[in-house]
Each structure stands twice: as C-alpha cells, then as structure tokens.
Amino acid sequence: MRILLFSTGFLFILVTTACGGNSNKQKQKELSVDELYKKYPDSVPILIKHGNLMLERYDYEKALQDGAKAYRMQESNIEARFLYANALNNRANRSTSDVMAAQGHFKFVVKKQPKNTQALVALATTYAQQGDNEKAFYYINEALRINKKYRDAYILKGSIYLSLGNNKLAKSSYQTAIEQDPEFFAAYIKLGLIYQEENDPLCIQYFITATQLRPNNIEAYYNLAYAYQQFDKIDEAQQTYRQMLQKDPTFTPPLFQLGWIKQFKQNDPDSATYFYNETLQKEPRYVEAWHNLGLIYETKGEKYQAIQYYRKALKYNPDFAISEEAIKRLAKTK
Known part of the structure; x- marks a missing residue:
C-alpha cells in the first residue's frame, strides 16, 4: 500500500534573463521534477519531491535512495x-528490521504531527505487517477520528480483514474507500477479485469499471476477460483477450486463454493448437500450453506425439504433476 505525504507534479522556478540593454526581467520557467532532480541533486526539497514521485511510480528503491539521502x-x-x-x-x-525502522520513524512523525492522517495510517501498516492487528486498528481509527473520509484508512482496514478471511468486512471497507474516491482503481480490482473468488458474477462490473479508469492497464483487462470466461460469457472473453493483444502483443496469457477456449469450450482443437503454438513461440516456458497440446494429441490417439509434449512441459517444470501423470497413463496403454 502506498501512502504519500506530499504531492508531486511540477515545480516552478524563476529564471532571470537579460533582454538586450533593458533591465533584467523575471521569466517563469516550468521544469518537471525529474529535470530539477538532475539539475539540483543535492537539494533536499527536490529530493523529497522526486522521492515521492518515485513512490507514485512504484519505484521504491529509487524512492529509498532519495529518502535516505534527504x-x-x-x-x-x-x-x-x-x-x-x-x-x-x-x-x-x-x-523485519526495515519494518521496525520504518515504524520508529512513523512514530516520530506522529509525535510531532499527531493529526497527520497519512502518518497514522502508515504507522498502522507497520503493525499490520507485524501481525499486531489490534494496534493497527487503533491507529486506523485515530486517523478516521480526524478525517472520517480518509480513503487509505479504509483500504488498510480492507486489507487486514481480507488477511483474516473476513470477506464481508473487507468488501465493506473497500466499498467505503470507493465512496470516498470513486476513481480509486485498486479498490475496484480488490473487490472484483473477492467477488470472483466467491464465484459471484458481480466481479465483472468491478473489473469493467477498472478498465474504464485505466484503459491501458493489462492486469485489469486480464481480470475482466478471465471473469467473462469463468462465467461462460465466451464471446465477451474472446473479444477482451483480443483487445489485450492489440494493447500488448508480447503478453502471452491472452493467447493461451484463447487456445483454452477453443479446446475446452468450442471443441476446435485445430484453432486451439494454433493459439498454443503462438503462445510457445513467444514464451517457450509456458508449461500449460505444452500440456494442453499433449491433451489434444492424446485425444486424437497420437500417443507418442502427446508424450513428447508432456515431456516438454516437464522439461520447463519438472514438478508439473499432471504432465507426469499423463505420461504414466499413456505408458500403461502401450
């Protein structure tokens, strides 16, 4: 979970320029945080801005470098x-020592700024990571007493409830987070996954919203496509997998799933073979594709060819039990 203290974006600096023989004029020049970071690598305010930008980009190692230096x-x-x-x-x-060190720093911030809701939830996160949910909820509730609409407090609540196996309260917490921030992408994904695990087609609506919020996010599209597939909306699943391939032709799971649908839902082994081969051309280690090709040839009665595909699956994953069992099964029928 990311908890950011300061906003990023653009900083503005005034640059003095000479204009012919006239007096100097001040011009406002817009520089991005990245540009300022390169220009002033030892400026603490810029290090902090850049570090928070790295947090937004999920580049925690660079954020750590900036934070440590500042x-x-x-x-x-x-x-x-x-x-x-x-x-x-x-x-x-x-x-474990990293979490404890972070906890000490968060305590310091909370002592200095007792109404800092971001710091309170950050502190709660460290306790949740240590398995001390009682203290985690204490600091979460402290944050909510200060701001009952603080989104990240509900997100952390949802994560804790989910870890405890309490899906009902987890869903309630994530839903409350969405009410505070209707464009909070991660909460839609979380809710979709919970409903999907419960075999509830409502997950589809959450995944649809996620794709609308982030049209280029492959994870959201894959979750949506797989949910369509899970609930036998085959046309929608195929269309979504194809959309994914248009967005990222290098991503192999949509190819594999298109093959799976052809093999197990549409009884079209030739098309399935095509998609599995396309998958393996891009990712030879895709053991499920090797195994399913083995199944296709086993169904055709071509046992020797089937065994070769099963062996390929085992080559890339020696612990792939279903391929090993398939080889033993075919060996008995010779």
Missing part, C-alpha cells in the same frame, strides 16, 4: 524522514 542531509526534516520510512516500508524485499 534524511542524512537533514535529520530534523519531517518530510525527509517520512519519505525514507515510507520507501523502506513499501519496498518488495523489506526485512
């Missing part, structure tokens, strides 16, 4: 400390 240069700077802790707590390979 914090070293000005240890008393609360913004720098918050950025450093935020990046430390969000990076993928964070350790």
Whole structure:
C-alpha cells in the first residue's frame, strides 16, 4: 500500500534573463521534477519531491535512495524522514528490521504531527505487517477520528480483514474507500477479485469499471476477460483477450486463454493448437500450453506425439504433476 505525504507534479522556478540593454526581467520557467532532480541533486526539497514521485511510480528503491539521502542531509526534516520510512516500508524485499525502522520513524512523525492522517495510517501498516492487528486498528481509527473520509484508512482496514478471511468486512471497507474516491482503481480490482473468488458474477462490473479508469492497464483487462470466461460469457472473453493483444502483443496469457477456449469450450482443437503454438513461440516456458497440446494429441490417439509434449512441459517444470501423470497413463496403454 502506498501512502504519500506530499504531492508531486511540477515545480516552478524563476529564471532571470537579460533582454538586450533593458533591465533584467523575471521569466517563469516550468521544469518537471525529474529535470530539477538532475539539475539540483543535492537539494533536499527536490529530493523529497522526486522521492515521492518515485513512490507514485512504484519505484521504491529509487524512492529509498532519495529518502535516505534527504534524511542524512537533514535529520530534523519531517518530510525527509517520512519519505525514507515510507520507501523502506513499501519496498518488495523489506526485512523485519526495515519494518521496525520504518515504524520508529512513523512514530516520530506522529509525535510531532499527531493529526497527520497519512502518518497514522502508515504507522498502522507497520503493525499490520507485524501481525499486531489490534494496534493497527487503533491507529486506523485515530486517523478516521480526524478525517472520517480518509480513503487509505479504509483500504488498510480492507486489507487486514481480507488477511483474516473476513470477506464481508473487507468488501465493506473497500466499498467505503470507493465512496470516498470513486476513481480509486485498486479498490475496484480488490473487490472484483473477492467477488470472483466467491464465484459471484458481480466481479465483472468491478473489473469493467477498472478498465474504464485505466484503459491501458493489462492486469485489469486480464481480470475482466478471465471473469467473462469463468462465467461462460465466451464471446465477451474472446473479444477482451483480443483487445489485450492489440494493447500488448508480447503478453502471452491472452493467447493461451484463447487456445483454452477453443479446446475446452468450442471443441476446435485445430484453432486451439494454433493459439498454443503462438503462445510457445513467444514464451517457450509456458508449461500449460505444452500440456494442453499433449491433451489434444492424446485425444486424437497420437500417443507418442502427446508424450513428447508432456515431456516438454516437464522439461520447463519438472514438478508439473499432471504432465507426469499423463505420461504414466499413456505408458500403461502401450
């Protein structure tokens, strides 16, 4: 979960220029955060701006570099400390000591700024990561007492409830987050996945909204297409998979799923073979495609060819049990 303290975007600086023999005039020149970062790499305010921009881009390692540098240069700077802790707590390979260090920094910020809702929820996140949900909920509720419409507090609540297996309260929390921010993409994805897991076709509507909010997000389209497929809306699934391929021709799962539909829903093994081969041409390690080709040839009675495909699946994943079982099954029928 990302919790950003300061907005990013563009900074404005005034540049003094000479104009012939006239007196100097001040001109406003617009520079992006990235441009300013290159020009003033030791400016703490710019390091903080750039670090928060990196958080928005999910580049937590670069955000950590910026935060650490800004914090070293000005240890008393609360913004720098918050950025450093935020990046430390969000990076993928964070350790237990990273979480504890971030927690200490967040406590410092909360002590200095007790009504800082972002810092309160960030602190709650560290407790949730440590499995201390009681303290996590305490700080979440503190944030909501200050601002009952604070979106990220409901998101963290939803995540905790989801980890506890309480889908009902998780859905309620994510829905409340959407009420605070109707364009919050991640909440639609979360709700869609929960409803999909519950085998509820309502998930389709959440995934549709997600694709509308982010038309170029492949994850949202794949979730939508797979939901269509799951609930036997085959035409819609195929159309969505093809849309994905237009957006990103290198992404192989849509090709595989189009093959799966041809094989198992439309009884068209020739078309299925085409899609599986297209999948494997782009990604030879796609073991499910090798296995399904084996099934096609096994159904045709071509046992030797089927075994070769099953062996290919095992080559790329020796633990792929269903291919191993298929080989044993065919070996018994020789």
